Amino acid sequence: MWRKWLQGGNDWYYFNSVSGRMQKNWLQGGNDWYYFNSTSGHMWRKWLQGGNDWYYFDSTSGRMKKNWLQGGNDWYYFDSTSGRMKKKLATRWK
DSSP states (O other): OOOSEEEETTEEEEBOTTTOOBOOEEEEETTEEEEEOTTTOOBOOSEEEETTEEEEBOTTTOOBOOEEEEETTEEEEEOTTTOOEEEEEOSOOO
């Protein structure tokens, strides 16, 4: 039974260390949070909308972003605990 991270093409999957089941939805690893597609189980590495809330998952590591993120000319702030986006600043500081 597989019980760890597995890469399939460009996607990553996680298999529970106790049950061996493919992880779906939320997973906390230490201080980091990850999200896995609820159907396919692949690790999320982009924007995610959950109800009225927005989250961002790093395009390389898949970790949920906390605090500040620059995307192009825009800045985004994410709650340091929940990871929910708090505000978007659409100006570049000069």
